[in-house]
Amino acid sequence: MRASVNDVAREAGVSVSTVSRTFTRPELVSERTRTKVLKVADELNFSVSRSAGAFKNGQTLRIALVTGGHIDWFSARIFEGLNSVLHETGYDLSLYAIDNDDDRARFFDQLPANRNADAIIVSSFDITEQESERLRTMGIPVVGINIAATTGFDASVGIDDTAASQILVRHLVALGHRRIAYLYERSISPLRFSSYRRVTGFTELCDELDSVTGTPIAVEHGDDFVNAAFTTLLSRPDPPTAICVHQDSWAIPFFLRARRYGIHIPDDLSIVGFDDSDFAAEAGLTTIRQRPREMAQLAARMALDLIDGKTPAEPHVTAPVQLVLRDSAAAPPR
Amino acid sequence: MRASVNDVAREAGVSVSTVSRTFTRPELVSERTRTKVLKVADELNFSVSRSAGAFKNGQTLRIALVTGGHIDWFSARIFEGLNSVLHETGYDLSLYAIDNDDDRARFFDQLPANRNADAIIVSSFDITEQESERLRTMGIPVVGINIAATTGFDASVGIDDTAASQILVRHLVALGHRRIAYLYERSISPLRFSSYRRVTGFTELCDELDSVTGTPIAVEHGDDFVNAAFTTLLSRPDPPTAICVHQDSWAIPFFLRARRYGIHIPDDLSIVGFDDSDFAAEAGLTTIRQRPREMAQLAARMALDLIDGKTPAEPHVTAPVQLVLRDSAAAPPR
DNA sequence: CTGTTAGCGCTTTCAC
DNA sequence: GTGAAAGCGCTAACAG
Numbered sequence: 001m002r003a004s005v006n007d008v009a010r011e012a013g014v015s016v017s018t019v020s021r022t023f024t025r026p027e028l029v030s031e032r033t034r035t036k037v038l039k040v041a042d043e044l045n046f047s048v049s050r051s052a053g054a055f056k057n058g059q060t061l062r063i064a065l066v067t068g069g070h071i072d073w074f075s076a077r078i079f080e081g082l083n084s085v086l087h088e089t090g091y092d093l094s095l096y097a098i099d100n101d102d103d104r105a106r107f108f109d110q111l112p113a114n115r116n117a118d119a120i121i122v123s124s125f126d127i128t129e130q131e132s133e134r135l136r137t138m139g140i141p142v143v144g145i146n147i148a149a150t151t152g153f154d155a156s157v158g159i160d161d162t163a164a165s166q167i168l169v170r171h172l173v174a175l176g177h178r179r180i181a182y183l184y185e186r187s188i189s190p191l192r193f194s195s196y197r198r199v200t201g202f203t204e205l206c207d208e209l210d211s212v213t214g215t216p217i218a219v220e221h222g223d224d225f226v227n228a229a230f231t232t233l234l235s236r237p238d239p240p241t242a243i244c245v246h247q248d249s250w251a252i253p254f255f256l257r258a259r260r261y262g263i264h265i266p267d268d269l270s271i272v273g274f275d276d277s278d279f280a281a282e283a284g285l286t287t288i289r290q291r292p293r294e295m296a297q298l299a300a301r302m303a304l305d306l307i308d309g310k311t312p313a314e315p316h317v318t319a320p321v322q323l324v325l326r327d328s329a330a331a332p333p334r
Numbered sequence: 335m336r337a338s339v340n341d342v343a344r345e346a347g348v349s350v351s352t353v354s355r356t357f358t359r360p361e362l363v364s365e366r367t368r369t370k371v372l373k374v375a376d377e378l379n380f381s382v383s384r385s386a387g388a389f390k391n392g393q394t395l396r397i398a399l400v401t402g403g404h405i406d407w408f409s410a411r412i413f414e415g416l417n418s419v420l421h422e423t424g425y426d427l428s429l430y431a432i433d434n435d436d437d438r439a440r441f442f443d444q445l446p447a448n449r450n451a452d453a454i455i456v457s458s459f460d461i462t463e464q465e466s467e468r469l470r471t472m473g474i475p476v477v478g479i480n481i482a483a484t485t486g487f488d489a490s491v492g493i494d495d496t497a498a499s500q501i502l503v504r505h506l507v508a509l510g511h512r513r514i515a516y517l518y519e520r521s522i523s524p525l526r527f528s529s530y531r532r533v534t535g536f537t538e539l540c541d542e543l544d545s546v547t548g549t550p551i552a553v554e555h556g557d558d559f560v561n562a563a564f565t566t567l568l569s570r571p572d573p574p575t576a577i578c579v580h581q582d583s584w585a586i587p588f589f590l591r592a593r594r595y596g597i598h599i600p601d602d603l604s605i606v607g608f609d610d611s612d613f614a615a616e617a618g619l620t621t622i623r624q625r626p627r628e629m630a631q632l633a634a635r636m637a638l639d640l641i642d643g644k645t646p647a648e649p650h651v652t653a654p655v656q657l658v659l660r661d662s663a664a665a666p667p668r
Numbered sequence: 669c670t671g672t673t674a675g676c677g678c679t680t681t682c683a684c
Numbered sequence: 685g686t687g688a689a690a691g692c693g694c695t696a697a698c699a700g
Contacts, residue, residue: 002392002449002473004693015671020695030669045471049449051396052693055389056676058336062385062426071410079413080405083429090450092396092428095417115336115383116424137379139336253616256589282587338677349687354679364685386677390692 003044012040023048050090062094063303064117066107066125069097073249073277074292078123078145081296089304091118098125114138119303122147123296126196141306145292145299148197155302155315157295162201164288164321165244168272169205169214171286171323172242176331177270179213180206181240183229183250186218195246198274202244215240226253230261233269241332242270248277251285251328266330276324284327295319337378346374357382384424396428397637398451400441400459403431407583407611408626412457412479415630423638425452432459448472453637456481457630460530475640479626479633482531489636489649491629496535498622498655499578502606503539503548505620505657506576510665511604513547514540515574517563517584520552529580532608536578549574560587564595567603575603575666582607582614582621585662589617600664610658618661629653 009016014033021028022037029037041047054061063086067075082093094117098104108131113120120135123145127135132152135142144156165182172180182202184195199216206214217232219225233239245251251273255265263269273280276289298319302312343350348367355362356371363371375381388395397420401409416427428451432438442465447454454469457479461469466486469476478490499516506514516536518529533550540548551566553559567573579585585607592599599605607614610623632653636646 005695006693016693017672017695018670020693021670024695028669033670045448047445047448047450049394049693051385051389051394051450053695055385055678055692056694056696058676060383060385069414071405071414076405076410079429080403080431083431087429087431092426094426095413095421097414097417097421111381114379114381116381116385249613252586252613256617259593279583279586283590339679340677350678351680351688352686354677355686358679362685367685383677387679389676389694390678390680392692 003041003046004049005046007044008037008041008046011044012037020048024053054090059118059307060116061090062092062117063300064094064096064113064120065123066096066098066113066120067123068125069099069103073247073275074124077292078296081293082121082300084293085297085300085304091304108134111135111138118307119143121145121299121303122153141303143299143303143306145295150316153316154306155299155312155317157299157302157317157319159290159295159319159321161197162204164274164290165198165201166205167321167323168244168274168288169202169209169212171325172244172270172272172329173209173212175242175270175329177242178211178332179215179238179240179242181215181217181229181232181243182246183217183219183225183243184246185221185225198246213240225250226257229254230257230263234261242272242329245271245273248273248275248280248283248285248287251283252279255283255328266328268333270329270332272329276322280324281326286326286329287324289322289324291319337375337380338383339380341378342371342375342380345378346371388424393452393641394450395424396426396451397634398428398430398447398454399457400430400432400447400454401457402459403433403437407581407609408458411626412630415627416455416634418627419631419634419638425638442468445469445472452641453477455479455633455637456487475637477633477637477640479629484650487650488640489633489646489651491633491636491651491653493624493629493653493655495531496538498608498624499532499535500539501655501657502578502608502622503536503543503546505659506578506604506606506663507543507546509576509604509663511574511576512545512666513549513572513574513576515549515551515563515566515577516580517551517553517559517577518580519555519559532580547574559584560591563588564591564597568595576663577603577605579605579607582609582611582617582619585617585619586613589662600662602667604663604666606663610656614658615660620660620663621658623656623658625653 005016005019008019019037022034026034050061096107098107119141121143126148136152141154144153146158147156150156182199184199203214203216206212217229219228229243251271254271258265265271273285273287276287280287305312339350339353343353353371356368360368384395430441432441453475455477460482470486475488478487480492481490484490516533518533537548537550540546551563553562563577585605588605597603607619607621610621614621639646
């Protein structure tokens, strides 16, 4: 029913190799034959099966993406970026969604991607040394996006979370803030390493700076973090005058609720985020912009290079971030 | 380097068929041989190549997903849902992102998915009769998610957008509203049919109901829709007292800006949305809940059935929606 | 420029 | 319970 090279060959009165060549190396086929083949192919609704060809070269035309199961703003951009580069080359993403410790153990134990992907991309995943070692046994290139250590990775792209965090602190300090809180989710740390580095970057710089007090506030997944934050704020004699949130979207509830608690942003409280995601501009949120889509595209290109046996000139890339100033951060109340 | 059935067979002193059977139909292999094979396989770090096997059966183990290029809340859930069902069966999603009319024309002209997918899923895409016809020429099952007409589709899942829209209208009318606006983006209509049906559902019911005036407000993509809405509101002698927005996330800017314009939600203005996406609860938004993840899972299961030659008992499913009452809609000011 | 042929890794009859 | 062998659709030598 679905036509194969054989069908086209027979119908066009040529050999299968001619049909194959017509599609893969048309310059090797005479004008006349080529048109004839193409015509027949069209009639028969034929197009080359990538998988058959790929299979011959021992390729799978898949790239495994290991990441958390929930597609958030960041992952969506990663996905778009990877896909935009890979799709044109016929590659697909095989998504391995790791939602919890069980998934995680199973994945690294069974390595379901083994022999079923040509490269593996690990995104925002706090992978251990052993896990990384395990991935290597698959014998395919391993590329990281926003990962912690690059040991065992053939290439990686990521922002410098520590530095990014510190840009925010410096900005707030420059505005006059001396008591700053950092709000993060404790339980995401096993998956998203960036979280950890942002917090430590924050804490370390605050400690270093004279007369600056940094207060990390960890909330559990599912907790009402706004409440947690306001509780901290309101229950101290000397509450923080600024809050960094681990990601932009966490700022929404602050904007929505602050007024109820009689707090005005930014006059009473400054708030800054990470990502510069969709609504940050609308909300007027001062934030750190990162470009996950572009990072992913770079990662994808490096993965393709590595599959081709080419080592990227600069395999470990630190992607730029940018402080985006808006209205959610201002001088603290005096 | 990567071990194949042959390597394992040689090393274990058995035939390739035995190795194959050990993995595909273990019950046909004696206990002893099986353990031996598995042991060797483990030593050699062997696991079956899905693509090779699939290739033999003429399968690609891919399912093409045709949808818009931007992964929004809805698409992300669709993706998660499809993936959760498909991944276990070894299938991957091949994402065909249609961003504009050019992409669209190219896709339906060249049918890049032809012979490269075992089924095709069309999500939130206002496909034409001809396009649908074109898809059928690939000879694989076609499944729709939130599509307009089901002609040419082997199966589909979707909410009744018209009815959903009217649930909102009825709720607002019951609260006492008589002048209601519907805010939608004009330019997304070619891709997302749901938009169109929501608007017409809205308009028609308003026309039908005595003394209810429905005002559709179309904004262009990229426009400042909040401004567009407030302009309409503030420039009329008898402005709408309630606004429906095409998707929840559009409500955020209303909440954020309303106060600046001296408008209090819901006392001065009610606002309702669609989706019940992540922040709707936090924002206290009255909305229509749909469950795209579940819809996608159903679509995926039906696609798999169709691939197996099984026709789903009930191939065209209307997924339930639910009015979620929160605090953003109340009686109009008197 | 074109045809013949081997073979990619696996599954699957068909024999034994 | 196990092995031999064919063949899926394609590409790539190699010959002509």
